[in-house]
Amino acid sequence: MSNKTLSDNDYSVFCDFLEQQCGIVLGTNKQYLVKSRLSPLMARFEIESITDLVNKTMRQSERQLRAAVIDAMTTNETLWFRDIYPYELLKDKLLPELDKGKPLKIWSAASSSGQEPYSIAMTIQEYKNQVSVNSRSMFSIVGTDISNTMLDICKNGEYDALALSRGLSAERKTKFFTDSGHGMMKINADVQRVVNFRHLNLLDSYNLLGKFDIIFCRNVLIYFSADIKSQIINKFAQQLNPNGYLVLGASESMSGLSDAFNMIRCNPGIIYQKK
Numbered sequence: 001m002s003n004k005t006l007s008d009n010d011y012s013v014f015c016d017f018l019e020q021q022c023g024i025v026l027g028t029n030k031q032y033l034v035k036s037r038l039s040p041l042m043a044r045f046e047i048e049s050i051t052d053l054v055n056k057t058m059r060q061s062e063r064q065l066r067a068a069v070i071d072a073m074t075t076n077e078t079l080w081f082r083d084i085y086p087y088e089l090l091k092d093k094l095l096p097e098l099d100k101g102k103p104l105k106i107w108s109a110a111s112s113s114g115q116e117p118y119s120i121a122m123t124i125q126e127y128k129n130q131v132s133v134n135s136r137s138m139f140s141i142v143g144t145d146i147s148n149t150m151l152d153i154c155k156n157g158e159y160d161a162l163a164l165s166r167g168l169s170a171e172r173k174t175k176f177f178t179d180s181g182h183g184m185m186k187i188n189a190d191v192q193r194v195v196n197f198r199h200l201n202l203l204d205s206y207n208l209l210g211k212f213d214i215i216f217c218r219n220v221l222i223y224f225s226a227d228i229k230s231q232i233i234n235k236f237a238q239q240l241n242p243n244g245y246l247v248l249g250a251s252e253s254m255s256g257l258s259d260a261f262n263m264i265r266c267n268p269g270i271i272y273q274k275k
Contacts, residue, residue: 005035005050006031006034006054010055011030013054014034018073019228021066022070022201022202022203024223024224025225034073037073037075038073041065044068045065045068053069057069067148074146076112076219078115078116078219079166079167080164080167080168081119081168082116082119082219083218083250085268086271089247090120090124090127090247091123091126095124095127096131099131101138103140105140105212106124106139106140106212107141107142107143107144108120108143108195109200109215109220110202110219110220111144111145111151111154112147112150113153113163114195116216116218117143117154117195117197118191121191121195122172122176122191124194125176139194140194141196142195142197142198144197144198144199144209146199146202148199154197157192159185159187160184164177176188202220203228203231210239211240211241213241213244214246214247215245215246215247217249218252219251219252220249221252222251226257237260242274243273244273245271246261246273247272259275260274260275
């Protein structure tokens with residue numbers, strides 16, 4: 001099969017398509033990334049070149065191909081307890097502050113393959129054990145992602161040794177996972193049942209998700225334009241309960257994007273509280 005690099009014009013058209021569909025801004029000279037992400041789709045859809053694949057993707061009638069392309073371009077690697085401090089803040093500050101005996105809802109707004117929402121669920125269980133809180137119905141987590149492929153992995157809750165080696169301590173691996181054979185381990189049912197996974201494009205409405213006390217949206221906004229970032233952050237504010245919290249990635253800032261939040265320095269880390 002021929003697999004030539006995209007022309008500048010085809011690349012520009014594809015970038016416009018990707019930003020329109022899911023908000024991601026590729027920037028200039030990322031043809032290599034498009035090629036590496038989309039090449040596996042050529043055999044699947046019996047298409048002979050990246051150029052032909054991209055051109056076919058532009059057709060509205062090619063729904064299955066378009067979905068597969070967006071899936072491939074929006075799938076990002078992740079790890080357990082990424083950066084550590086957000087989960088320590090969750091356990092030591094946010095949960096004690098918000099735990100008032102009423103249902104507490106948390107949203108993981110870009111679940112990828114499930115590491116973030118399951119890390120949140122494990123943190124909640126550790127918190128409950130620490131303070132002797134026994135109610136399982138008090139906390140719920142919604143995990144959303146644009147990729148149906150990633151959501152299938154999330155819902156299955158089964159991971160190989162490589163995935164488990166990235167950020168997960170041996171203690172937590174033993175405590176929260178069970179060997180399911182074939183080199184795979186499955187997250188325990190008492191952790192898995194706390195999380196409900198749903199498909200969501202962050203460019204769409206969030207109203208059907210309901211209100212939340214905490215929203216995690218980490219290492220996602222870096223892929224969007226300033227205008228899209230601002231829209232998403234302000235929609236997050238609308239979905240948060242009064243005084244709710246938004247947790248962004250370590251390299252992400254809200255500066256100049258929204259005035260709906262107060263910034264709280266936590267040393268380490270920054271979180272944002274709805275005004």
